[in-house]
Amino acid sequence: MGTSPKSDSVFDQFGMDAFKKGWFTETGTLNGDQALSMEVEKVLYHEKSKYQDILVLKSKRFGRTLILDNAIQCSERDEFSYQEMITFLPLNSHPDPKKVLIIGGGDGGAVREAVKHPSVESVTLCEIDEKVIEVSKKFLPFMAKGFESPKLSLHVGDGIEFVKNHREEFDVIITDSSDPKGPAVGLFQKPYYESIKQALKPGGIACSQGESFWFDLGMMREIVDICKSLFPVVDYASSYVPTYPGGQIGYVLYSKNPETNFRNPLIKFTLNKLKELNLRYYTPDVHRAAFALPLFVAEELGLDWRVNF
Known part of the structure; x- marks a missing residue:
């Protein structure tokens, strides 16, 4: 699945600022009061499983990144x-x-x-x-x-x-x-x-x-x-x-x-x-x-x- 970071479907599902200008923004903490953004080169996969929303993207600095329910789980770099x-x-x-x-x-x-x-x-x-x-x-x-x-x-x-x-x-x-x-x-x-x-x-x-x-x-x-x-x-x-x-x-x-x-x-x-x-x-x-x-x-x-x- 090679969706552009500006895809309307991803944009709609992840909120108004999630892919603003080609950036992904995680609202970080459990309270959603801290944000981390990374520049996105490509969305590799996006689908909702039985349990959670699964997103894999390629970011410019951190490489391939796994995101579950809008929370970053791991990135290729770290x-x-x-x-x-x-x-x-x-x-x-x-x-x-x-x-x-x-x-x-x-x-x-x-x-x-x-x-x-x-x-x-x-x-x-x-x-x-x-x-x-x-x-x-x-x-x-x-x-x-x-x-x-x-x-x-x-x-x-x-x-x-x-x-x-x-x-x-x-x-x-x-x-x-x-x-x-x-x-x-x-x-x-x-x-x-x-x-x-x-x-x-x-x-x-x-x-x-x-x-x-x-x-x-x-x-x-x-x-x-x-x-x-x-x-x-x-x-x-x-x-x-x-x-x-x-x-x-x-x-x-x-x-x-x-x-x-x-x-x-x-x-x-x-x-x-x-x-x-x-x-x-x-x-x-x-x-x-x-x-x-x-x-x-x-x-x-x-x-x-x-x-x-």
Whole structure:
């Protein structure tokens, strides 16, 4: 589908200013009070699935970009920063992560990273929207190549229900979700975290997309408090992603093992290993630095602002 950025159909569906003068504008935050615009070269795909509006465009600076319900999910230029961090922060905090579950992540990015890990033997992906997988395979092959791995088992369905039906099965669970609206709402509620606890093996670790502390700090405090009521160790990390609101995204990490120290990875890749795995953002030092929280964030979340090894 090669629609011009000024197409009336896209213009009408995305609002008066969405493609004004060849620019796409996302109203950024959950409250819609912050905007990010990118110059568009071409709209590659646009269709409404059973669950959400799916748009893929090629932007001048960020390359191919996936947008769900008017919110940017990933772009060709910066997606690796998010995908590597949401994957390797939990994996390298576990002593021997063999069996991994990813909820969401239909673009394939988290799968691409997880199957790289030397310890990982199997990855299960559960994505509710089959259309996102199909579109990503066609238009985002640099991310979707993870679907080709023999380590992967793919399930199309409700991740909340999937987690409920698996007890003490996974070493690491990663929730690569969109914002808490539409099909992702339940992934930010206490029953889901209770199900994750049951689905993790003893000593298991989980990581969930943690929104932006610049816009969603109150909601993140609620999530951290929920996790603290269920897990002995909870922490929050942050990384830079320019196409997300405020250029920052967070990660909530929680462990069944009271000895877990997320701030000092158990598995530390050498430079040669980083190059071998084709990692471009994540390093052991970036891992540790991600937990050095601004004071206002640490105080709001009830966490330490220091990183002690």
